[in-house]
Amino acid sequence: MNRRIEAVREFLKKNDLDGLLVTKQQNWQYLSGFTGTNAVLIITTDDQYLITDFRYLEQAAEQAGGFHIIKPFALVEDAVADQVKKLGLNRLGFEDDHLTYHLYSVYKEKLPGVALVPLHETVEKIRWVKDQEEIACLKRAAGITDEAFDNILDFIKPGVRESELALEIEYFMRRKGAQKSAFEIIVASGPRAALPHGVASDKKLVPGEFVVIDFGAVVDGYHADMTRTVVLGRADEQHRKIYDLVLRAQEKALEVLKPGVRCSAVDLAARDLISVEGYGANFGHGLGHSVGLEIHEKPAFTPKDETVLQPGMVLTVEPGIYLSGWGGVRIEDLILVTTDGIEILSKSPKNLIEL
Numbered sequence: 036m037n038r039r040i041e042a043v044r045e046f047l048k049k050n051d052l053d054g055l056l057v058t059k060q061q062n063w064q065y066l067s068g069f070t071g072t073n074a075v076l077i078i079t080t081d082d083q084y085l086i087t088d089f090r091y092l093e094q095a096a097e098q099a100g101g102f103h104i105i106k107p108f109a110l111v112e113d114a115v116a117d118q119v120k121k122l123g124l125n126r127l128g129f130e131d132d133h134l135t136y137h138l139y140s141v142y143k144e145k146l147p148g149v150a151l152v153p154l155h156e157t158v159e160k161i162r163w164v165k166d167q168e169e170i171a172c173l174k175r176a177a178g179i180t181d182e183a184f185d186n187i188l189d190f191i192k193p194g195v196r197e198s199e200l201a202l203e204i205e206y207f208m209r210r211k212g213a214q215k216s217a218f219e220i221i222v223a224s225g226p227r228a229a230l231p232h233g234v235a236s237d238k239k240l241v242p243g244e245f246v247v248i249d250f251g252a253v254v255d256g257y258h259a260d261m262t263r264t265v266v267l268g269r270a271d272e273q274h275r276k277i278y279d280l281v282l283r284a285q286e287k288a289l290e291v292l293k294p295g296v297r298c299s300a301v302d303l304a305a306r307d308l309i310s311v312e313g314y315g316a317n318f319g320h321g322l323g324h325s326v327g328l329e330i331h332e333k334p335a336f337t338p339k340d341e342t343v344l345q346p347g348m349v350l351t352v353e354p355g356i357y358l359s360g361w362g363g364v365r366i367e368d369l370i371l372v373t374t375d376g377i378e379i380l381s382k383s384p385k386n387l388i389e390l
């Protein structure tokens with residue numbers, strides 16, 4: 036049986052549970068391979084079931100090898116409850132931040148005598164360390180993202196709207212085989228570059244401005260995430276000063292980053308450097324986050340995350356400095372923690388590009 040489901044079973048045994056009800060989309064995709072929009076998994080200590088609706092029966096049978104596919108007579112929740120009864124499960128874990136209160140109440144009523152045990156981020160934690168198959172998807176996503184950056188440089192010209200650049204990036208990535216854009220593309224120029232999440236607007240580019248571009252491709256459900264900041268026209272002294280500081284902070288974090296190190300220590304490495312130069316207050320977000328089937332996963336590079344890094348984790352490293360009214364710089368790479376260090380999955384150049 037597959038390693039991912041084995042990890043769930045180990046958890047069930049350790050916690051004296053008879054089964055796990057999986058209702059979060061990324062988690063059921065991770066465990067079963069099923070990519071439809073409606074499913075519930077029941078993972079027991081020795082078998083696994085996928086309940087979906089009529090629309091997806093054929094797809095589920097194709098994608099979810101090793102699962103019994105259960106066709107509901109009417110409602111999915113009725114079929115789930117029937118199956119739980121049939122299997123005689125007494126202690127059933129559920130995903131406490133994904134099962135709605137309504138559905139919880141429905142199950143509570145339909146399954147008298149069954150202990151419904153709230154579990155927090157159980158499958159998510161198994162997903163922290165990516166396997167080879169996942170890493171291959173992430174590398175393909177990062178590769179398309181790099182190609183899209185190289186392509187967009189020719190389009191960055193005075194008078195072009197941020198939204199046009201975002202559209203070209205998305206069109207290019209999808210032509211190259213991306214399923215979709217990982218999130219609403221950020222193209223933030225001039226004073227808008229001071230907005231850490233300035234999604235592309237109809238603002239036109241003006242010479243002498245920074246342009247922050249933050250985007251990523253999705254391949255087989257896996258997200259890439261990269262940011263580059265370029266200057267339209269000639270960089271002045273202030274542009275260079277801020278850009279160099281952000282780049283040095285990013286490089287500092289990459290130096291520190293390896294298995295066995297705490298997430299907070301990586302954040303601190305970059306944050307200290309920026310603070311010493313007097314811009315600590317202008318770097319108001321975490322240094323990075325894990326990425327996978329979701330764009331923002333845990334663990335994360337924040338001052339408070341004490342998670343110890345392990346080989347197979349994939350995270351972003353993205354320091355930024357934002358000066359209200361003037362602009363900002365962020366430089367972000369996607370990295371893989373390896374057995375002895377890191378592999379940087381983003382390959383786009385990081386020198387200050389003037390266009």
Ligand SMILES: [Mn+2]
Nearest residue numbers: 260351353367
């Ligand atoms: Mn990011």
